[in-house]
Amino acid sequence: MTTIRATGLVKRFGDNSVLNGVDLDVAEGEVVCVIGPSGSGKSTLLRCLNLLEIPTSGRVFIGDDEITADDAPVDALRRRVGMVFQSFNLFPHRTVLDNVALAPIAVLGVDKAAAHDRARALLGRVGLEDRAGEHPARLSGGQQQRVAIARALAMEPEAMLFDEVTSALDPELVKDVLGVMRSLAEGGMTMVVVTHEMGFAREVGDRVVFMDGGVIVEQGDPAQVLEAPRAERTKRFLSRVL
C-alpha cells in the first residue's frame, strides 16, 4: 500500500530548475531518508509532497487522492501528512500546549478539553509534558523541535515529512530529536526524512534516496547505498560527508 507517490516531478523557479523529473513511492510504514548535497532539490521535493511548493509539472498522490489535481481539496489532504521544519516554526504567540492543540481544535473541530488532553499526552511522548504552559521562546532548540513533532502528530497524520529537522540544532540537542523520530519509526509511522544524519539514515531508514542536480541518482537499502554506492556522484558525496 502506497501512502505517498510522486511521479515526474519537475520544479522550476524562473530559469532555475530544481527538480528534473523525480519519481518516488513511499509504502505504508516505510522510512525513506533523502540525502544529497545542498541545492540538490531534497527540500523542494519534500515541500512538493504536501504542496507547499506547487510543482511545475508532475503529480503527487496521498493514498489514492491526487493533491496536484486542479480541484483537489488541498487543505484536507495536507492534514493527512504532517511536516516538521528545519526552523521549527512554532507559533510564538501561543503556549506549547496551544501549539499542539490549536490545529485539532481549529481544523478538526475537536473539543477543547479533549484536544488539550491529547496534546498533553503527545507532549509526554516527546518528553516535554512539564513545559506545556510555557511559550516556545523559553525552550531550547531541541525542545522546540520536539514540540513541533508533537504538533504535527496531533493531526494524526498517515505520514510525516521531516525537512532537515536537526540542521539548526546544537550537536548535543540532536540526539533527543532523533530519538523521538526513531521511536516514531519503530511505531510504524510512514516517514520521508531529508537529513544530513547518515547514522540515522543507516540505522532507522528502510531506504536511502540519494539526490543530486534535481534527480534521484541512486536509491536502495541504506547499507548498500551508504557503504557500497554504485554511482560515482554518490561515492563523491559520501566521501565528503562521512
Next chain:
Amino acid sequence: MDEVIRQYFDWDAARPYLPDLARGFWVTIQIAILAEILCLVLGMLLAVSRQAGRGARSRAGRIGGALLRGFSVAYINFFRAVPALLVLLLMAGSFPFLPIPIVSDLTTFQIAFLGLGFVYAAYIAEVYRAGIESVDRGQTEAARSLGMGGGQAMRLIVLPQAVRRVLPPLMNDFIALTKDVALVSVLAVPDVVSVARDAQSITFNSSTLVVAALFYLAFTLPLIWLLDRVIAREKRRAGRGDIVTP
C-alpha cells in the same frame, strides 16, 4: 509685554466659554474614537484584501484575489494621496444633495467621523501590511501544513503576531487622528477648535484656542506616555536592551 501675555492667557476672556469648550472637546473625542474604530476595522479588511488570492490555485481564486488586491491598492493609494481636508469638504458638500436615502441623511457629525475614518483606514492598512509581511513565511507554512486554510492561518497565526508588532505605530496613528479631528471645524461641527475659534472671533483674544490646546495636551500626552511604555515593554519582551557604550 502684558498685552502679549493677555492675548494668550487671559483667563477672564476664556472663562465664559469653558462649558462650550468642554462640550466641544467631548465632540472631538467622540469623533476621534468613532473614526478610530472605523479605520481599525476597515484598515484590517484592506490589509487582508491586499494579500488575497496569493498562491490561489483555482482560476476563480486567482481572479477574485486580483480584483480584491486591485481595489485595496487603489483605495489605499487614493486616500493617502488626497488631503483629508479635501475629502471632508467633498463629502460634507455633496452628500446632503445626493438622491441616496441613507447618505443624504447623514449629519455633519457622522460625515466627520466617516471621512476621517476612511482616510485613516488607508494609513492603518499600510501599518497592518507592514506587520503581516514581517511575520516569517514559515509561520504560514506551518499553519498550512497542519491543514489550516489560508483564512484560518491568517486569522489564528499571522494577524495576532502582526498586530502585536505594530501596536506602537497604530497608537501613533491614533494620536495623529485625534489631532486631525481639528479639521472637521471647517464643516461646522462644534468640535473644540471650532468653538475656540468662534469665541476668538468675538473677543479678539486667543486664550480660548490656548485652552483648546490644553484639552488636547491633557488627552494626547498620556497616550504618548502609554505608547512609550508599550514600546519599552516590547523591547523587554524581545530581550533586547540598549547597546551599551563602554
